[in-house]
Amino acid sequence: MVTETPKKKCLGEGCENEISTLQCPKCLTLGIKDSYFCSQDCFKKNWNTHKTMHKQETKITYHNPWPTFAYSGPLRPVYPLSPYRQVPASIPRPDYADSGIPNYSSRNRSKIELLDAKGQDAMRKVCRLAREVLDIAAAALRPGITTDEIDEIVHKACIERNSYPSPLNYNHFPKSVCTSVNEVICHGIPDRRVLLDGDIVNLDVTLYHEGYHGDLNETYYVGDRAKADPDSVRVVEAARECLEEAIKLVKPGTLFREFGNVIEAHAKTRNCSVIRTYVGHGINTLFHCPPNIPHYARNKAVGECKPGMTFTIEPMVALGKYRDITWPDNWTSTTSDGKRTAQFEHTLLVTETGVEILTARKADSPGGPVPTPTAGQTNGAK
Ligand code: MF3
Ligand code: CO
Numbered sequence: 001m002v003t004e005t006p007k008k009k010c011l012g013e014g015c016e017n018e019i020s021t022l023q024c025p026k027c028l029t030l031g032i033k034d035s036y037f038c039s040q041d042c043f044k045k046n047w048n049t050h051k052t053m054h055k056q057e058t059k060i061t062y063h064n065p066w067p068t069f070a071y072s073g074p075l076r077p078v079y080p081l082s083p084y085r086q087v088p089a090s091i092p093r094p095d096y097a098d099s100g101i102p103n104y105s106s107r108n109r110s111k112i113e114l115l116d117a118k119g120q121d122a123m124r125k126v127c128r129l130a131r132e133v134l135d136i137a138a139a140a141l142r143p144g145i146t147t148d149e150i151d152e153i154v155h156k157a158c159i160e161r162n163s164y165p166s167p168l169n170y171n172h173f174p175k176s177v178c179t180s181v182n183e184v185i186c187h188g189i190p191d192r193r194v195l196l197d198g199d200i201v202n203l204d205v206t207l208y209h210e211g212y213h214g215d216l217n218e219t220y221y222v223g224d225r226a227k228a229d230p231d232s233v234r235v236v237e238a239a240r241e242c243l244e245e246a247i248k249l250v251k252p253g254t255l256f257r258e259f260g261n262v263i264e265a266h267a268k269t270r271n272c273s274v275i276r277t278y279v280g281h282g283i284n285t286l287f288h289c290p291p292n293i294p295h296y297a298r299n300k301a302v303g304e305c306k307p308g309m310t311f312t313i314e315p316m317v318a319l320g321k322y323r324d325i326t327w328p329d330n331w332t333s334t335t336s337d338g339k340r341t342a343q344f345e346h347t348l349l350v351t352e353t354g355v356e357i358l359t360a361r362k363a364d365s366p367g368g369p370v371p372t373p374t375a376g377q378t379n380g381a382k
């Protein structure tokens, strides 16, 4: 007995022809079988409808990587992460870029560096570039974009500026920017989740350029709905103001422990708490070095501001409790009660008379303060 293999039909719509050996090349690379057409012509004619199946048939299945983890809030990661983004070999790299391990000598662990004029100029330059990159990333924010797409934008903008994206492989961090959504306090890993109208997201950008790091972050409202949500506006604007209040103190002689008192006092006026686990830090040829700058009141930080020091202040402020938990990725820090948080960060230079905000906003920087929404005043939301 002979069984006849049924003749396969051409994929072309309404086409009754037998297939040729011509398969869609895109389908082949995606592993989609049997996408035969009768002719090049028929393939071309049907391309617009045919190509839509490439998206549906893509092998990636988006998923929550830890379905049994006790998340504290509604946010879920969307995996798989995109492939590792390479940095061209021509761009100078920090010591950890290949090993994943920053190499601190014992001298660097204790002493606070005072930068000379040359070091200060290098810090001015990298911080200006970091501001440019943050502003480019922030301008791309809209409902529907994924945090991974933001990562790609940051990664490319760093490379265009002959800079290495400092987060990439720092202590094995897998991406080039931290993207922290809603209840994420800091160190959010860019993934395949789309941002939604109503989200708030912090973008934390750090560049390494000509041997120095520049570090800044801001929290942004996604779409119009977040700007109309009184709690989101309260926590974001509280965090913004806390950083501004702390910066007002920076000048030679100010004790590092004073910043936390001012920050927590201001957060309290907005009925917000201050995160304790993560602190500001010295920054220069090293991403993180002394001093530590706690953001909470009555802290025991030792030391005072001196001309030539460069450090960050980066208060994280929460709507609920200050306690944090970490996701199984060992990076993403969220509030333990799942309520929203916000953060702002600048890299600062202590001058003879006060402070230079090295990562200051420009006249056209995206973001900036929004007024508290009241009943009937929606900040543009429908
Ligand atoms: N930019 C962060 C800070 O403000 C540090 C990020 S470390 C990373 O200190 F590995 F998560 F990128
Ligand atoms: Co930062």
Ligand code: CO
Pocket: 215, 280, 281, 312, 314, 345
């Ligand atoms: Co920092």
